[in-house]
Amino acid sequence: MKTKLFFTISLLFFTALIFAQNTISGKVVDQKGKPVAGANIYIDGTYDGATSSETGDFSFETSETGNKFIVVSFLLFETFKQEIDVANYKNQTVKLRENVNALDAVVITAGTLESGDKARVSVLKPLDIVTTAGSAGNIIAALQTLPGTQNVGEDGRLFVRGGEASETQTFVDGIRVAQPYGATTNNLPTRSRFSPFLFSGIAFSTGGYSAEYGEALSSVLLLNTQDEADHEKTDIGLMTVGLSLANTQKFKKSSVSVNMSYINLAPYQAVIPQNVDWNSPYQSLGGETVYRYNFTNGIFKFYAAFDSEKFDLNQKNVNFENPIRTDMNNNNFYLNSSYKGSFGTGWQITSGISYGYSKNKLKYNISDVDNNENAAQLKLKLQKKVSNYFKLSFGTDYFITKYNENFDDNVSITAANGYDSNIFAAYAEGDILFSKKLAMKVGLRFSNNSLLDENNIAPRASLAYKVSKSSQFSFAYGDFSQTPVVDYIKYSKYHQFESEKARHYILNYQFTKPGQTFRAEAYYKDYSNLVQYDTKDLQYNSVFNNNGYGYAKGIDLFWRDSNLYKNLEYWISYSYIDSERQYKNFPTMATPSFIANHSLSVVTKYFITDWKSQIGFTNSFSSGRPYNDPNQTQFMNGKTKSYNSLSFNWAYLLTTQKILYFSVSNILGTKNIYGYDYAKLPDPNGVYQRQAVTPTADRFFFVGFFWTISQDKKENQLKNL
Amino acid sequence: MKKIVTLIALFVVVISSAQTQFEQGMGKAFGLWKEGKNAEASAMFERIAAAEKTSYLPNYYVALINTTSAFSEKDKTKIDLLLTKAQDALDVEMIKDQNNAELYAMQALIYTAWVVADPMTNGMKYSAKVMEAYAKGKAIDPNNPRIVFGEADYQIGGAKWSGVDTKPLCAQVDRAVELFTTFKPATPFSPKWGIERALETQKNCKK
Numbered sequence: 001m002k003t004k005l006f007f008t009i010s011l012l013f014f015t016a017l018i019f020a021q022n023t024i025s026g027k028v029v030d031q032k033g034k035p036v037a038g039a040n041i042y043i044d045g046t047y048d049g050a051t052s053s054e055t056g057d058f059s060f061e062t063s064e065t066g067n068k069f070i071v072v073s074f075l076l077f078e079t080f081k082q083e084i085d086v087a088n089y090k091n092q093t094v095k096l097r098e099n100v101n102a103l104d105a106v107v108i109t110a111g112t113l114e115s116g117d118k119a120r121v122s123v124l125k126p127l128d129i130v131t132t133a134g135s136a137g138n139i140i141a142a143l144q145t146l147p148g149t150q151n152v153g154e155d156g157r158l159f160v161r162g163g164e165a166s167e168t169q170t171f172v173d174g175i176r177v178a179q180p181y182g183a184t185t186n187n188l189p190t191r192s193r194f195s196p197f198l199f200s201g202i203a204f205s206t207g208g209y210s211a212e213y214g215e216a217l218s219s220v221l222l223l224n225t226q227d228e229a230d231h232e233k234t235d236i237g238l239m240t241v242g243l244s245l246a247n248t249q250k251f252k253k254s255s256v257s258v259n260m261s262y263i264n265l266a267p268y269q270a271v272i273p274q275n276v277d278w279n280s281p282y283q284s285l286g287g288e289t290v291y292r293y294n295f296t297n298g299i300f301k302f303y304a305a306f307d308s309e310k311f312d313l314n315q316k317n318v319n320f321e322n323p324i325r326t327d328m329n330n331n332n333f334y335l336n337s338s339y340k341g342s343f344g345t346g347w348q349i350t351s352g353i354s355y356g357y358s359k360n361k362l363k364y365n366i367s368d369v370d371n372n373e374n375a376a377q378l379k380l381k382l383q384k385k386v387s388n389y390f391k392l393s394f395g396t397d398y399f400i401t402k403y404n405e406n407f408d409d410n411v412s413i414t415a416a417n418g419y420d421s422n423i424f425a426a427y428a429e430g431d432i433l434f435s436k437k438l439a440m441k442v443g444l445r446f447s448n449n450s451l452l453d454e455n456n457i458a459p460r461a462s463l464a465y466k467v468s469k470s471s472q473f474s475f476a477y478g479d480f481s482q483t484p485v486v487d488y489i490k491y492s493k494y495h496q497f498e499s500e501k502a503r504h505y506i507l508n509y510q511f512t513k514p515g516q517t518f519r520a521e522a523y524y525k526d527y528s529n530l531v532q533y534d535t536k537d538l539q540y541n542s543v544f545n546n547n548g549y550g551y552a553k554g555i556d557l558f559w560r561d562s563n564l565y566k567n568l569e570y571w572i573s574y575s576y577i578d579s580e581r582q583y584k585n586f587p588t589m590a591t592p593s594f595i596a597n598h599s600l601s602v603v604t605k606y607f608i609t610d611w612k613s614q615i616g617f618t619n620s621f622s623s624g625r626p627y628n629d630p631n632q633t634q635f636m637n638g639k640t641k642s643y644n645s646l647s648f649n650w651a652y653l654l655t656t657q658k659i660l661y662f663s664v665s666n667i668l669g670t671k672n673i674y675g676y677d678y679a680k681l682p683d684p685n686g687v688y689q690r691q692a693v694t695p696t697a698d699r700f701f702f703v704g705f706f707w708t709i710s711q712d713k714k715e716n717q718l719k720n721l
Numbered sequence: 722m723k724k725i726v727t728l729i730a731l732f733v734v735v736i737s738s739a740q741t742q743f744e745q746g747m748g749k750a751f752g753l754w755k756e757g758k759n760a761e762a763s764a765m766f767e768r769i770a771a772a773e774k775t776s777y778l779p780n781y782y783v784a785l786i787n788t789t790s791a792f793s794e795k796d797k798t799k800i801d802l803l804l805t806k807a808q809d810a811l812d813v814e815m816i817k818d819q820n821n822a823e824l825y826a827m828q829a830l831i832y833t834a835w836v837v838a839d840p841m842t843n844g845m846k847y848s849a850k851v852m853e854a855y856a857k858g859k860a861i862d863p864n865n866p867r868i869v870f871g872e873a874d875y876q877i878g879g880a881k882w883s884g885v886d887t888k889p890l891c892a893q894v895d896r897a898v899e900l901f902t903t904f905k906p907a908t909p910f911s912p913k914w915g916i917e918r919a920l921e922t923q924k925n926c927k928k
Contacts, residue, residue: 040764040768042771044771045772046772047742047745047765047768047772048768049764049765049768050764051760051761051764073767075802075805075806076802200846231849231853231856514797
């Protein structure tokens with residue numbers, strides 16, 4: 001009896017004693033055989049383990065026996081797991097594979113300028129849109145301080161690398177916005193409809209973009225709305241040009257934000273001398289709402305915006321003795337709803353729908369032009385992460401556009417034009433990471449356009465190679481096609497058009513260090529299939545063809561630095577472009593009037609702690625733009641003087657939640673000339689008279705007071721300015 | 722009978738020695754941390770976390786060690802790595818339990834570290850999140866000294882440029898110091914840090 005008990009006891013002790021018997025040892029190295037220090041090595045499910053030394057060596061004892069899993073983990077590398085025999089694991093070498101998703105992996109950067117929290121290399125920071133002097137909260141104006149854009153002051157839209165403004169498409173959460181800009185007419189600049197504070201990230205591609213996006217010849221602007229509201233608050237803004245009111249409510253899984261604004265430029269027009277004669281000032285009333293709902297594996301977003309704008313003015317016109325009256329009314333509605341979520345293993349789904357409605361009522365002189373556009377897009381995209389080295393994405397989208405225009409000159413001519421267009425597209429794209437240094441993206445986009453009765457296949461490819469810790473090269477190539485602009489295809493019932501085409505080649509070099517970014521990009525763009533017509537003005541009976549062509553080539557440079565001086569940030573953009581086209585009614589190859597060969601922007605921001613103020617200056621310069629002087633035999637032979645505008649802004653924090661904001665554009669009052677309009681007919685002396693195209697006023701000034709009411713006393717509207 | 726009692730007693734000894742394995746492990750990890758061996762301590766906590774899925778503490782300390790290391794780090798790439806590691810560890814526990822005030826205090830601290838690392842880029846984005854995390858924590862436990870202090874301290878830190886009145890915040894710090902002195906951790910390894918810094922802030926308040 002006693003012996004048996006003794007035996008049991010000794011057996012138990014023995015079991016306890018054989019704990020901590022085996023020694024596990026070895027060395028952790030990377031793929032090049034260099035030792036990895038600080039890796040965590042342990043037997044899975046136990047406390048037994050060690051940290052590798054400077055030489056990569058490790059050694060520890062374990063009480064485990066038999067076959068167990070050894071785990072080696074270190075953030076920069078993929079976790080290594082292997083079944084081992086605990087008794088026989090000594091002096092082994094563990095080779096860790098680098099984690100290609102680590103922060104310093106190569107990223108394809110050709111063509112793309114990114115901002116926001118998800119961007120690895122931010123060219124613009126989220127606050128920049130609103131704190132860049134001269135931008136006045138207009139997303140587009142802030143983007144115009146980046147390389148590759150043209151400053152076309154009489155238009156206000158984005159002109160990218162020799163492309164017309166219509167060649168850039170805007171997408172919100174991946175879904176197209178058919179009418180991204182406010183209403184405008186004859187040489188009055190427009191601005192973006194979107195308030196910048198709704199977006200957490202902006203990617204602006206100046207070429208060579210993904211196969212996911214189509215119907216854009218030059219560029220895509222991708223705006224991503226915030227996934228979650230920061231917190232409950234009410235914002236009140238009192239401005240010299242209007243009022244704004246916003247409110248955000250947060251619930252357990254969802255949030256809703258609503259904002260309203262009323263803009264009236266009458267006070268500003270009364271103070272600052274205007275170059276045109278306003279019958280009724282620019283006024284707009286707009287509202288936006290965003291609703292977000294978070295599911296366990298996804299997020300649903302609903303965004304809707306409405307705005308109504310009107311203005312009435314008399315503009316001098318070289319063809320008439322008296323100024324010509326323009327009376328514009330525009331109503332616009334935009335809806336975008338999307339779902340993004342994950343399912344299965346490594347699958348991600350994005351689906352959405354957008355609908356835009358725009359109605360313009362324009363009275364020009366005595367003629368009436370009314371038009372309305374209904375545009376919708378349906379989209380479905382699937383992404384599968386096959387491994388850390390390969391990601392596949394594919395999807396489909398469908399664009400529907402209906403456009404009607406009625407013209408009545410109130411004398412003799414009435415006309416109705418319009419079109420219905422349906423475009424189906426599908427794409428597939430693969431992201432391949434060969435290593436942390438080499439990445440490639442290859443894609444193909446197919447589209448079918450029912451109005452033009454054509455099919456298009458567009459290949460896209462890009463490649464990036466990291467040469468050192470802080471610098472890399474990227475290359476991008478792509479074919480792009482786009483339906484001709486509405487000015488042409490509204491005559492579709494008389495003529496059959498074809499898509500216009502462009503091919504991009506982009507070479508990019510990027511150097512980044514914390515607080516510093518340098519980019520240099522060279523590109524060549526080949527245009528073909530551009531629409532041409534044979535009359536002075538566009539008419540339904542013009543003779544059209546798709547034989548136009550052209551090219552654009554140039555260099556874009558960008559430098560951003562925040563290390564030079566404490567609290568100072570600045571960036572410099574320079575673009576050189578050489579571009580000619582034979583399109584529209586051009587008799588020969590020529591540089592279009594919206595292109596300036598040299599553009600330079602310098603943006604500075606300085607925070608003065610003692611004054612609780614942020615002060616910023618922006619200087620935009622572009623060389624002269626071509627114009628056509630019919631008094632000369634050579635086409636497009638004229639060149640305007642160069643353009644320069646220095647803008648200033650000052651945000652002052654009265655208290656944490658009250659901000660006083662002041663901004664002036666073109667402080668120096670430079671008399672800028674964008675181009676010249678020539679008379680259609682010569683005067684009695686046989687000379688064509690001309691008139692300069694100038695800004696509606698030389699300066700714009702703005703004073704605003706912004707007040708945030710919220711639980712969180714630190715929150716303010718600085719980011720909205 | 723005696724035999725059975727002995728056997729049971731022995732089993733209890735063996736089992737209880739297995740239980741104290743957690744305590745031993747945690748004790749060892751704290752020892753490493755005290756010696757300033759942050760990476761080793763973090764690794765030890767990670768190993769414990771991998772083996773003990775029921776306690777939030779090992780991952781909590783992985784997050785805390787890496788976040789506090791990030792505060793004293795200058796290299797931005799390393800800060801990214803440290804804070805990513807901290808966030809990953811915290812996420813594991815946050816999914817399991819959304820009603821632990823200490824986890825929200827930890828979350829606020831990680832966001833604060835992002836702000837400190839690059840105020841120009843991260844200030845606006847994370848400031849709101851810091852305050853939100855403290856608000857959530859406060860809703861669960863209004864008397865957690867780390868939350869009461871952290872919330873006040875973060876705002877005092879930003880006061881020099883936001884112009885916020887520090888008087889009520891300093892009163893909140895005083896309250897936090899009191900809460901720290903009466904705070905009873907739930908277990909020997911539960912979070913109990915923070916009074917030193919609170920006293921320091923209190924001293925600065927009185928200047």
